[in-house]
Amino acid sequence: MPKDIATRTFKQVGTRPLRPDGIEKVTGRARFGADFSMPGMLTGRILRSPHAHARILKIDTSAAEALPGVKAVVTARDFPETDDGLHDIRMNVMAREKALYDGHAVAAVAAVSPAVAKEALKLIRVDYEVLPHVTDVDEAMKPSAPVLHQHIFTANESPAAKRPSNVAGKYEFGHGDPEAGFRKADHVIARSFKVEAAHQGYIEPHACVANVTADGQGDLWCCTQGHFMVRAISAGLNGMDLSKLRVTASEIGGGFGGKTTVYIEPVAVALSRKAGKPVKIVMTRDEVFRATGPTHSASIDVKIGATKDGRITGAFAELRYQGGAFPGSLADMGAMAAFACYDLENVRTIGWDVVTNRPKLAAYRAPSAPAICFAVESVIDELARTIGMDPIDFRLKNAAREGTLSSYGPTYQAIGLEATLRALKAHPHYKAPLKPGQGRGVACGFWFNFGGQTCVSLNIGLDGTVALSVGTPDIGGSRASMSLMVAEELGIPYEKVRCIIADTASLGYNDVTDGSRVTFSTGLATIQAARNAIKVMCARAAATWGIPEDAVEWVDGHARPTGPNAGNFEPLSLADIAAQSHQTGGPIAGHCEVTAEGAGVSFGAHLADVEVDRETGAVKVLRYTVAQDAGKAVHPAYVEGQYQGGAVQGIGWALNEEYIYGHDGRLQNAGFLDYRIPVCSDLPMIDTLILEIPNPGHPYGVRGVGETPIVPPMATIGNAIAAATGVRMTHAPMSPPRILKALTENQAGT
Amino acid sequence: MALHVKTNVNGDAAEFLCEPDETLLDALRDRLGLTGTKEGCGTGDCGACSVILDGRLVCSCLVLAAEAEGRSVRTIEGMAKGDELTTLQRKFLEHAALQCGVCTPGFLVAAEELLRRNDNPTEEQVRYWLAGNLCRCTGYDKIVRAVLDAAKDMREHAHA
Incomplete structure (x- = not known):
């Protein structure tokens, strides 16, 4: 650990200034996804499957296309299959051979008004062959269950799966021998749990405006947790070059993980390109529930043994998570998180990733962890009661701490559970x-946290103010935190900093806002960018004074000689250096491009x-x-x-x-x-x-x-x-x- | 057939053409460009589209645009006077009572109407009055504190 962390005193970090985007948001002027419009804009709407599982025999769009005011209609044919790793998202954005859940998109229209678009949807004729469906995780795992995909064979199963099934994968974690642990226990409790699926429930429905020309250049404006991700998928599905599609993130009205993927954006791009006009799509709340999010639902077995003095001797959990119509229920992460709070000698977890006829799972705040935490912490509670021990004391006795080998592999550094x-x-x-x-x-919980790819740019203005461009949409006040870190590092007032979310053409790639990563990794990159700018400013001061660069240090917003031996010069403020920058080498900026590691578990x-x-x-x-x-x-x-x-x-x-x-x-x-x-x-x-x-x-x-x-x-x-x-x-x-x-x-x- | 509606929005005369089945919410946003009023559900369950119609708190998604004829509508855009925020707006900022901010206009409109009717509400009264406004980010704690603090501030100011 850098020595100064624990003892460092902060001047601005840790204070509670007003957020920079506050006034816009209390006056109704902030522009969210649905608040952006363009001249000549069309309304896009999506037709969705009413069936949980159905073969699409035929889609006839001719009557819709003939309706006056309809400017474009798209179906899966407009998103040709290529070997680009986007197979599942392409199928989810627009159903191909089969509709896989109630709400699955099957066609879309762009028309001159919402009323015409709505009318056009009614004129699209889809012939379905309704198939047997399954929505429950335990049912979906049975050999008799209707199989969603013929290409899914259970991964990591030994011996290798010979028949396709709804079980996409098996994941195992742990160390020691739980069975031996249970034999040493005075009390063993085993329970089975079920947790139903929830939706992220953000108040703002998904919304976007696309303005794309026939040559594959264009702009996309949308509410998202990651506009670089939106660009990659929307360009990919429409065969466009990445750099030709500029995506700008609007203010985002809640995400909680649910806006870390795309639904309507590639469709708006395709419609706009075909119609030759801007197209806006805004989901209804019904569409949000039926076609976006939600979480997994889960079926879980937990078994934990402990001695009568309260030491856990063995722990086991088996998690069956369904994540909708495509693999990725995050049962693997649930299996990793299951016993992360405890210091255990014998622990094993198994996670099963299962597909069902439900919408494709999207992340929801610590995705996978609440369900398994419910199961494990319920059994922990019951054990504490059985032994007659205070539930906090029981947890403290078994709590993970610095040096604990976690049940999912890593050994913890300094952590805060105790x-x-x-x-x-x-x-x-x-x-x-x-x-x-x-x-x-009482219960305790854990999440991994994440770092990831991050790029920021910090520009010193000629008047001594600072503009910071970041590429991670602000979903909960992160512009305030970034501005505080810039102010702290540069030694200038918080009010002198403005942080914006730059578009995809103005900044290098950034991973999405997820994994609790922004204050950590965008913050880390911001601090580094500020330090890089300080280096430049110290060099400018050194040149001005005619002394070596290493004889200049940055203290409280000023460059000053490191000591009497360096020379006797009046400190130069950030504003002084900025004002003279045109004479000392030109614009001053600090950048940072990093894959942030060391997120620190929570x-x-x-x-x-x-x-x-x-x-x-x-x-x-x-x-x-x-x-x-x-x-x-x-x-x-x-x-x-x-x-x-x-x-x-x-x-x-x-x-x-x-x-x-x-x-x-x-x-x-x-x-x-x-x-x-x-x-x-x-x-x-x-x-x-x-x-x-x-x-x-x-x-x-x-x-x-x-x-x-x-x-x-x-x-x-x-x-x-x-x-x-x-x-x-x-x-x-x-x-x-x-x-x-x-x-x-x-x-x-x- | 489009209808011609003459109304008053935030103290100013306003008129627009709308479809007979068009909501007041859509007319405010798409005909008058007042996008501060938000649509979260379109079914009157979330309160993001709250406006005051002739002194009554309503979900503008449940009111037909044509019903605004001859009446007066107050929206979030009518709150601050120039660059001067209302006490409620200020307290929402000071208490960090918003995270994403999409529900904020609805909360402010609803809370303002509460304080107009009751200048000294209890915590329970605030919670029940605002029960028609959904916020998914804050857990409501800081919103309730902001409203109670604004009420206190306004009472002290009124008596000063």
Whole structure:
């Protein structure tokens, strides 16, 4: 670890200035995906399959094409198959031989008005041969299940799979011998769990405007977590050169992982090219639910053994995740995350990646982790109760720490799990009295965090202000954090910095905003770019003074001689150097292009009090506290915001949110009325405790904080319900009907 | 057949042509260029399109554009006076009560109407009044604090 991280005092990092994009957003002037328009723009709309699984025999678009006002129609034929590694996304963007889920796109139109576009969709005739479907993960794994793809043979299975199936892959992790561990245990608990799929639920539907000419040049404006990714896929699917398509990221109205892929963008590009006019596509909420997101649904077995003094001797988990119609359910990541919180001698996990007739999974905040955390932390809780040990003490006794060999391979550096657990235990919430019918639960959670490819450019203005261009869309206040890091490094006021999200033509490649990576990796690149600019400014000062470059240092926004021996010169401020730059060598800028490593894993622990209504099965969250390690909180208000927002998304999933499919394989609740996310009156304030155990991989010690907060809530709430009722819930969400059923069965059984 | 609608938006006369089945939300956004009002669902479930129609808080996606004839509409664009933000807008910024910001116009419109009716709401009253506005980023904590703090500030200012 660089020595200065733990002891460094910051002047601006750690303060709470107003966000630079704030006024635009409180006055309605910020432009989100659907807010951009162009002269002569057409409306694009997409026709979607009403069937969960159907062969497409024929698509007749002639009547739609003949409708006055229709300017272009596209189908899968407009996205020719090539060997470019984009097979699955191409099939998802526009169905080819088969429609694979209710909501799968089959054709699209561009017309002069929304009304004409809507009318045109009705005139497209699709002949389907309806096929048997499967939407449940356990059903999909059975040999008798309808098989979605003839080319999927289970990967990593021994002996090698001979027949195609819905099981795309098997993934195993761990070390030691869990069976031997269970033999040493005084108590072994094994339970099976189910977790239903949730949607990211961003309030802004996907939207884009494409303006592409027949020669394959153009612009695309869209709400996305990664415009470089949008460019790669949209250009790829339309046979365009990367550099000819410029993608600009609009303000983004929530993503949470759900906007790390594309749906409508390549379609708008194809329509615009064909129509010779700009085309705008905005999804309806119904389309968002039926065709985008959601998460996996999961079926999980967990078995854990411990001695009577509270030491875990063996742990095993088997995860069956379905991720919709294409491989990639992230069961492998779930299997890696399963026991990441614990220091274990004997641990093994198996993940099964399964396809079903549901929309293709998109990442959702710590994707894969909340479901397995629910299962593992529920069994941990039950073990602590069985042994008669405080649930935090039990976790502390087995907690991963610096030097622990994690269950998925790496050995941990400095981590904050113990600190968060201790902070919760010391918090007044943990000792607050509870009334009858109320219960308290605790759980801890983990996420890997990510670094990735990052490129930033920092330009010193002639007036001494600084413009920073980054390529990672700002989904939660990152422009404020970047500006703070620039101000800190250069020693200038925060207000002198402006951070923008540059388009794909103006900056080198950037990975998408995901994996809690932006404050870490874009921050790391920003600090490096600022340091590179400082080098230039010190060189300019040295030349001005006629002394060697290494005799100049940068302190508090000024170049100054390193000491009396270097010479006696008045310090030059950033503004002084900038003003004279035209005479000292021209423009001053700092750049950084990096693949950021060392993201630093993240741990958090949550505490909840609930009250269960035994007549309705409704659960009220009375009090909630989040403790999490941030490494270093650059803008603490937005760190708290991540903790609170993630926790509430987790509470929603724990209590209400789920994809409900009918026997016909169609989604039954594709709207916010029936897919109910938490509202203001459902919740208490969410208390936060920010711990700061510096990440050795970042110059300021920063860790990503965005994802971990959604991991523990489902387990935390489940454990609180168990404490309140004596009933262990094993199927999430723990909605009123499920709670009532469990309470009734428990009563019948006793 | 297009309808000709004459209305008042944020204190100014406004007129537009619209289809009979067009929503007020679409007319505001697509006919008048007032894109501060957002569409999150189109079914009245998310509150992102909240506006005040003749003193009543409504989802503009559930109102026909033609219903605005002869009435007055207040949207997010009508809040700040020039470069001067309202207390609520200021408190939303100070409390970091927004992350992505797409629900923010709806929350501000709804919260302003609450404080017009009740200058001293309890936390519970704030939470129930705002229960028709969905926010997916913040968990509502900072929004509720911002509204309570704005109410306090406005009361003190009114009595000063």
